[in-house]
Amino acid sequence: MTRYGYYPGCCLYSWANEDDISLKLVGKYLDIEFEELKNWTCCGSQPAHSTSRLLSLALPMRNLSLAQKQGLSELIMPCTACFSRFKIAIYETSQDPELLKEVEKIVGYSFEARVKVMHPLEILSQEEILSQITKKVKRDLSHLKVVCFYGCLLTRPPKVMQFDTAEYPMSMDNVLKAIGITTLEWSYKTDCCGAAFSIIDMDILVKLSVKILEEAKAQGAECIVTCCPLCQSNLDTRQQEIEKKYNNHYRLPILFFTQLMGLAFGIEPKELGLDKHFVDTESLIAKII
Amino acid sequence: MPSIQLKNNNLGFREELQSQTDQNLMACYQCKKCSAGCPIAYAMDYTPAQIMEAIRLGMRDLVLKSRTAWLCASCETCTTRCPQEIDIAKAMDAVKTLAIKEGIKPAIPQVYSFYKSALNTVKFFGRTYDIGLIMGFNLATRQFFKDMALGLKMFKKGKLKLKPDMTFKGIRALRKIFSQVGKIERRKRK
Numbered sequence: 001m002t003r004y005g006y007y008p009g010c011c012l013y014s015w016a017n018e019d020d021i022s023l024k025l026v027g028k029y030l031d032i033e034f035e036e037l038k039n040w041t042c043c044g045s046q047p048a049h050s051t052s053r054l055l056s057l058a059l060p061m062r063n064l065s066l067a068q069k070q071g072l073s074e075l076i077m078p079c080t081a082c083f084s085r086f087k088i089a090i091y092e093t094s095q096d097p098e099l100l101k102e103v104e105k106i107v108g109y110s111f112e113a114r115v116k117v118m119h120p121l122e123i124l125s126q127e128e129i130l131s132q133i134t135k136k137v138k139r140d141l142s143h144l145k146v147v148c149f150y151g152c153l154l155t156r157p158p159k160v161m162q163f164d165t166a167e168y169p170m171s172m173d174n175v176l177k178a179i180g181i182t183t184l185e186w187s188y189k190t191d192c193c194g195a196a197f198s199i200i201d202m203d204i205l206v207k208l209s210v211k212i213l214e215e216a217k218a219q220g221a222e223c224i225v226t227c228c229p230l231c232q233s234n235l236d237t238r239q240q241e242i243e244k245k246y247n248n249h250y251r252l253p254i255l256f257f258t259q260l261m262g263l264a265f266g267i268e269p270k271e272l273g274l275d276k277h278f279v280d281t282e283s284l285i286a287k288i289i
Numbered sequence: 290m291p292s293i294q295l296k297n298n299n300l301g302f303r304e305e306l307q308s309q310t311d312q313n314l315m316a317c318y319q320c321k322k323c324s325a326g327c328p329i330a331y332a333m334d335y336t337p338a339q340i341m342e343a344i345r346l347g348m349r350d351l352v353l354k355s356r357t358a359w360l361c362a363s364c365e366t367c368t369t370r371c372p373q374e375i376d377i378a379k380a381m382d383a384v385k386t387l388a389i390k391e392g393i394k395p396a397i398p399q400v401y402s403f404y405k406s407a408l409n410t411v412k413f414f415g416r417t418y419d420i421g422l423i424m425g426f427n428l429a430t431r432q433f434f435k436d437m438a439l440g441l442k443m444f445k446k447g448k449l450k451l452k453p454d455m456t457f458k459g460i461r462a463l464r465k466i467f468s469q470v471g472k473i474e475r476r477k478r479k
Contacts, residue, residue: 010417015448039457041415046363047404048411050385053309055470059411062466096311106469108462156365157376166369192328192364199426199436200403204360208328237439276446 004123005072005115006034007063007086009079010042016229018273019078022258023120025272029136029265030129037067037075043085046196057099058106060089064117065109074116076123080228084153084161086117091160119154120258121227122163125171133178138266139288142180147221148172148257149212149235150190151228166190172227172257179264183225188215193234202241209234210242213250223253223284225260232256237278253281263288298347306344309383316373317341323367323377333357334396337367337377344380358384359397390478402429410453412467415460418453 012020024034040063049056064086067075077083093100093111104110123129150169158166169190173183191212194205212235216224226232236254243250254277262272263285274281307314317338324336334356335343343352352358358381367377388395395401406425410418420440427435443449 013454014419014450015443017448039459041457041459041463042411042417044411045407047407049363050382051389051404051408052386052470052474053382054473055408055467058466058470062463102473106466106473152362152364152366157368157378159374192362192366195362195364196403197362199423200399201397204329204332207331208362237443276448278442278446 001031001033003033003035004118005067005070005075006036007040007067007075007077007082008036009040009077009082011229011233012078015233016079018259018276019229019232019256022256022262022272023078025267026124026258026261026265030124030132032123034076035070035072037063037072038070039066043082045081045085049085049088054102054106056085057089057092057103060086061093061103061111062107062109064090064111064115065107067115068109068111068113072115073113074118076118076120078120078227078229080119080151080153081230083117083119087160087162090114090117119163119227121154121171121175124175124258124261125164130174130178133175133261134180137179137264139264140180141260141264141288142182144181144284144287145184145220145222146176146181146225146260147184147186147216147219148176148189149193149216149224149226149231151226151231152190152192152195154227155190172225175257176225176260179261181260184219184221186215186219186221188212193231195230195234198230198234198238202238205234205238206242206245209238210246213239213242213252214248216252217250221252222287223255225255225257227257239279251279253277253279253284255281255284293346293348295346295348299349300347302349302352303344303347305387306380306383309386310376310379312376312380313373314341314344314375314380316375317345317371318373320372322370322372326366326370328364328366329360329362333360337381340384341375341377341380352384353388353391353393354396356396357381358388359395359400361385390474399426399430402426405429412464414453414455415457415463416454419449420451421453 044056044059155164155166164171194208197204259272269285321338324338330336340357361381365378406422410421
């Protein structure tokens with residue numbers, strides 16, 4: 001049993017709950033356990049880094065100091081925005097000792113051993129884990145037509161994130177291959193879904209997300225699989241609005257890759273939160289079960 | 290296209306942004322890859338490359354009053370592709386921070402309202418409180434019933450929590466971080 005520290009971030013227990021429950025269930029099948037970081041707080045995300053550099057560093061670093069105190073050597077974060085902010089905080093403070101001192105003073109803790117911050121995909125796409133994943137497959141998903149949508153922050157900027165490749169990542173595609181799916185190739189793997197414009201300005205969100213839905217449909221995809229809570233939410237909860245605006249039908253279920261893994265492992269759809277989606281997942285599930 | 294007078298350019302502005310971002314913003318040679326890859330450039334008054342040039346020329350007013358930085362989605366495409374390794378997304382952050390510091394009204398006020406509303410819930414509750422965030426944003430932007438249907442549907446599906454999550458310890462320590470950062474930034478302003 002491998003145990004990893006776990007940082008859920010603000011959305012994993014609310015609007016992106018399917019990401020959390022499917023990851024933990026899939027983890028059980030792979031002998032992976034998650035130990036939640038006690039007393040974690042928000043990483044600040046875009047509101048922090050757009051308004052205060054110090055705040056945007058202090059908020060993640062506070063959590064890292066808690067992780068050190070708790071004796072965690074890794075911290076897994078399914079939210080790619082949190083993942084990005086933590087990696088940037090570590091990167092910037094390691095490049096600038098004066099800045100690190102300033103942040104340490106604010107947080108009230110000096111950093112010795114650095115906690116390794118990882119995204120679940122980093123673990124699940126490792127060679128040894130991929131072969132374990134294949135062994136657990138109980139249902140045939142090989143006939144599914146799927147595109148992988150990575151979003152912006154998982155791999156960018158490459159200097160900081162140091163995971164997969166920035167322009168055409170394959171880690172999620174490889175995980176899906178391990179459960180028997182040959183993913184479709186497409187050119188919108190890392191395009192921006194519009195992020196927080198879902199709340200700020202829907203005109204922009206619609207314009208950005210429609211391209212992703214259009215291209216997925218043009219490639220013949222039956223669903224879009226993603227690893228970012230905000231991407232999933234935007235493409236799922238706003239899909240109907242986008243359809244209305246463009247007078248088009250997509251009806252593309254938007255799944256977290258761990259939900260598809262869970263279905264492959266034989267887990268019931270409801271346990272994976274597949275009943276919580278806005279775009280109906282039943283017709284997709286019917287193709288599997 | 291009207292000619293630009295550089296009599297009133299402000300090179301100190303350029304230096305300030307460079308020190309804020311630890312970037313050599315002068316290294317830009319206008320290859321336009323940033324503008325080409327920017328998903329929101331279509332909505333901007335000045336493209337990312339134009340803003341970079343304006344920064345180089347010390348055009349403080351133009352840069353701080355433009356829509357560009359406020360429209361930035363922080364997708365990091367520009368930063369990834371810049372052949373001179375300039376972190377352009379970070380420069381956009383610095384522009385927003387400086388505009389706020391100088392008391393310049395954001396060209397797209399809703400963006401700043403969103404940031405404020407989000408950070409307020411973090412300062413108060415430690416973890417973002419979705420309903421508080423949306424209500425604060427709707428109030429600030431006078432769109433009182435915006436996304437009510439969406440919110441209701443999300444609540445019915447168990448995706449929205451009525452109460453903020455306050456199940457952890459250390460909210461005081463977190464609020465102290467906010468106040469300390471505020472103090473340091475006010476001190477730097479003088």
